Amino acid sequence: MSAPSTSPLAERVGRLGTETAFAVSAEASEWKSFGHTVYPFHLGDLDLPTPENVVEAAFRAIRAGKTGYCPNAGIPELREALAADVGASRGVAYEADNVAVQPGGKPVIEKFLLTLMDPGDEVLYPSPGFPIYESQIEFLGGVPKPYGFVPGESNFLLDFDAIEAAITPRSRLLIFNNLHNPTGAESAEEEIEALARLARKHDLYVLADEAYWDVRYSGRSKSIASLPGMKERTVILYTFSKKYAMTGWRLGAAIGPKEIIAPIATLNVNQESCTTHFIQWAGVEALTGDQSGAEEIIGILKDRRDVAVDLLNEIPGVTCYRPEATFYLFPDVTGLMEHKGFETYDQLRRAALEQAGVSFCTRLHFGRALPGEERRYVRFAYSGISTDLIREGLGKLKEWAL
Ligand SMILES: Cc1ncc(COP(=O)(O)O)c(C=O)c1O
Numbered sequence: 001m002s003a004p005s006t007s008p009l010a011e012r013v014g015r016l017g018t019e020t021a022f023a024v025s026a027e028a029s030e031w032k033s034f035g036h037t038v039y040p041f042h043l044g045d046l047d048l049p050t051p052e053n054v055v056e057a058a059f060r061a062i063r064a065g066k067t068g069y070c071p072n073a074g075i076p077e078l079r080e081a082l083a084a085d086v087g088a089s090r091g092v093a094y095e096a097d098n099v100a101v102q103p104g105g106k107p108v109i110e111k112f113l114l115t116l117m118d119p120g121d122e123v124l125y126p127s128p129g130f131p132i133y134e135s136q137i138e139f140l141g142g143v144p145k146p147y148g149f150v151p152g153e154s155n156f157l158l159d160f161d162a163i164e165a166a167i168t169p170r171s172r173l174l175i176f177n178n179l180h181n182p183t184g185a186e187s188a189e190e191e192i193e194a195l196a197r198l199a200r201k202h203d204l205y206v207l208a209d210e211a212y213w214d215v216r217y218s219g220r221s222k223s224i225a226s227l228p229g230m231k232e233r234t235v236i237l238y239t240f241s242k243k244y245a246m247t248g249w250r251l252g253a254a255i256g257p258k259e260i261i262a263p264i265a266t267l268n269v270n271q272e273s274c275t276t277h278f279i280q281w282a283g284v285e286a287l288t289g290d291q292s293g294a295e296e297i298i299g300i301l302k303d304r305r306d307v308a309v310d311l312l313n314e315i316p317g318v319t320c321y322r323p324e325a326t327f328y329l330f331p332d333v334t335g336l337m338e339h340k341g342f343e344t345y346d347q348l349r350r351a352a353l354e355q356a357g358v359s360f361c362t363r364l365h366f367g368r369a370l371p372g373e374e375r376r377y378v379r380f381a382y383s384g385i386s387t388d389l390i391r392e393g394l395g396k397l398k399e400w401a402l
């Protein structure tokens with residue numbers, strides 16, 4: 001029999017994107033395997049352990065036989081705990097029926113789009129931004145409408161002109177990631193209010209990606225869901241990954257209007273049946289038990305932020321804000337690239353890895369550059385590297401940059 005002449009893959013597979021940051025990880029690992037020291041600033045993962053009380057709760061649940069299927073929308077205890085916790089912290093009244101537990105925060109993106117986006121619908125989303133937004137919009141037949149950021153006094157601001165200009169009669173959904181990966185930006189109240197006004201005016205439904213809600217060092221987060229008329233049109237992406245150092249456990253939730261959460265729960269039935277039963281009991285402990293483990297994680301991250309921001313700003317041709325949230329820094333490296341004579345991001349990234357051992361992602365790992373975007377940025381994550389190694393690595397980067 002002769003080989004098939006055409007690809008057996010469905011057409012949509014050609015539209016499926018990925019997280020190209022994983023390729024940076026692979027390159028860093030390869031470089032390390034050659035015997036070089038690598039300072040890992042590319043990982044959006046934590047090198048810190050999950051709090052002990054949460055770990056114990058998982059073991060207890062396994063021993064208690066919580067190993068079978070459980071309700072597809074999540075165990076009632078976790079749905080209730082999430083409704084109470086997220087409701088209180090956002091100032092929005094939620095009940096268990098407003099919550100569909102998920103294996104991580106990431107599945108909320110696909111399920112939000114599957115539930116609310118028809119082919120041809122336009123979706124506004126941030127670029128730079130978490131790359132899965134664009135991947136899933138295109139994969140599922142939507143029309144991607146990226147919006148960018150502009151440099152502000154103490155952090156990046158939403159490019160409001162671009163957002164307004166991108167809205168058309170086909171615009172249906174808005175993805176708003178506050179606190180933001182990769183910039184570390186946080187919207188001021190006026191910015192969130194202006195965005196909510198736009199959503200109401202143009203009848204947009206909103207995915208509020210609040211993956212980093214609790215990863216903050218001062219002040220308080222505000223949710224777009226808490227503004228007038230917004231609870232009815234907003235789905236919150238909640239995750240245990242960052243706050244409790246639980247990235248590999250895969251536990252999160254979609255929280256929003258019951259008429260959207262019900263079909264999302266039916267998607268759970270179709271896709272994974274339920275999120276791992278005993279992991280959900282660990283989630284109950286994380287939310288309702290001792291919080292000292294989570295507080296310790298934030299304290300460590302804050303120290304790392306301070307060291308990293310100070311050192312990055314000492315490097316000629318590099319300027320960096322000091323974000324009050326997330327574990328990302330998004331320094332402007334335009335001057336450094338000019339000084340070194342690099343034209344492409346990849347030249348900078350490879351040279352920094354091979355000549356200073358410092359590994360990071362660039363703007364292009366978070367979407368295509370937008371028209372008119374002139375400054376160059378890279379992302380430093382300090383979640384997976386100790387304060388001592390931050391000092392050592394950024395010291396080497398500075399010497400190399402001179
Ligand atoms: C902005 C943003 N949203 C969602 C996620 C998904 O998180 P999870 O690990 O819970 O799937 C991430 C993970 O890095 C993220 O950065």
